[in-house]
Amino acid sequence: MTADPVLTLGDLATWSRGGVSLAVLGHPIRHSVSPAMHNAALAELARDDARFVDWRYFRFEVPPEDLRRALELLHRGDFHGVNLTVPHKVLAFGRMAAIDPAARPAGAVNTLIRRADGWHGFNTDGYGLAAALRENLGCDLAGAHVVLLGAGGAARGAAVECLQRRCASLTLINRTRANLDSLLELLAPLAGGIPVMGLDPASADFARLFPSGTLVINATSAGLKATDPLPVNLAALPAPAAVFDMIYNPPETPLLRAAAARGIPTANGLAMLVHQGAKALEHWTGVSATRTAPAMAKAARAALAR
Ligand code: NDP
Numbered sequence: 069m070t071a072d073p074v075l076t077l078g079d080l081a082t083w084s085r086g087g088v089s090l091a092v093l094g095h096p097i098r099h100s101v102s103p104a105m106h107n108a109a110l111a112e113l114a115r116d117d118a119r120f121v122d123w124r125y126f127r128f129e130v131p132p133e134d135l136r137r138a139l140e141l142l143h144r145g146d147f148h149g150v151n152l153t154v155p156h157k158v159l160a161f162g163r164m165a166a167i168d169p170a171a172r173p174a175g176a177v178n179t180l181i182r183r184a185d186g187w188h189g190f191n192t193d194g195y196g197l198a199a200a201l202r203e204n205l206g207c208d209l210a211g212a213h214v215v216l217l218g219a220g221g222a223a224r225g226a227a228v229e230c231l232q233r234r235c236a237s238l239t240l241i242n243r244t245r246a247n248l249d250s251l252l253e254l255l256a257p258l259a260g261g262i263p264v265m266g267l268d269p270a271s272a273d274f275a276r277l278f279p280s281g282t283l284v285i286n287a288t289s290a291g292l293k294a295t296d297p298l299p300v301n302l303a304a305l306p307a308p309a310a311v312f313d314m315i316y317n318p319p320e321t322p323l324l325r326a327a328a329a330r331g332i333p334t335a336n337g338l339a340m341l342v343h344q345g346a347k348a349l350e351h352w353t354g355v356s357a358t359r360t361a362p363a364m365a366k367a368a369r370a371a372l373a374r
Pocket of ligand 1: 154218221243296298315340
């Protein structure tokens with residue numbers, strides 16, 4: 069069996085592969101580049117260390133109603149680790165035998181490690197975001213004035229990371245006010261004196277409110293399609309500023325194009341994807357994320373170009 073096919077619950081029910089197996093579960097999962105990234109990194113590790121020769125990473129199409137059963141079968145099938153992507157990160161949270169304290173405030177897990185008592189949950193998305201901002205934009209979340217667009221799962225994780233790393237201020241902007249208010253409520257006990265506020269995207273020239281040095285992070289799905297509207301109007305964002313878009317496919321969203329046209333430094337979400345993956349692999353193998361990230365980045369770029 070190759071690492072590439074899209075597998076299902078039926079394949080799990082009869083799983084009998086020897087060696088160390090890892091999996092990613094999602095719905096849909098067909099376009100995930102995680103198998104390409106992880107198998108490239110594992111192949112590189114195996115060249116120097118025979119322990120990794122029989123490690124493989126598989127993708128499973130699992131709708132939300134089958135998540136409980138899939139986690140049971142993966143545990144019974146002796147899978148060593150699991151990644152979760154849309155829509156499972158929040159759904160799986162209540163199904164863990166233990167949760168890393170750093171992952172608790174986000175209420176979501178993306179990396180599971182098999183233990184005798186069940187799955188232990190971690191979240192590497194925040195690490196991935198912080199590493200990508202440093203690598204691509206030279207930005208540190210500590211001390212940054214952050215404008216975060218969105219109030220879904222990715223925004224929640226990013227907001228918690230900003231507060232845990234002690235940003236200077238956090239402003240949330242989201243299309244649906246009720247979702248924005250729910251996120252503000254969740255963050256209130258975590259703020260620890262950091263100013264956290266919510267804004268309507270339609271606010272006239274909102275950007276004038278922000279100090280220079282503002283970091284804008286897009287955690288909405290606006291931009292996945294070329295015809296999507298800009299999630300905010302960047303006019304009057306004081307320089308210097310930087311814009312990071314979590315979307316990596318397409319590589320340049322309308323938001324990044326608008327920012328680049330104003331001379332604002334930009335980066336897409338590819339490095340975040342890579343670094344969250346490398347950190348997950350570190351949890352499973354004990355090998356530093358910085359060692360495997362370059363092989364993952366190369367594989368991700370190749371997979372996206374196909
Ligand atoms: P969710 O579905 O949980 O949230 C979607 C968010 O986008 C909501 O805030 C929603 O607003 C907003 N939104 C959707 N469409 C529009 C629009 N047309 N205009 C303005 N706002 C809009 O998704 P996730 O939080 O899981 O993911 C968000 C994005 O982040 C995705 O593009 C995903 O690919 C990317 N991502 C990238 C990662 C990486 O490693 N690079 C990791 C995780 C996510 P509303 O509340 O109004 O519905």
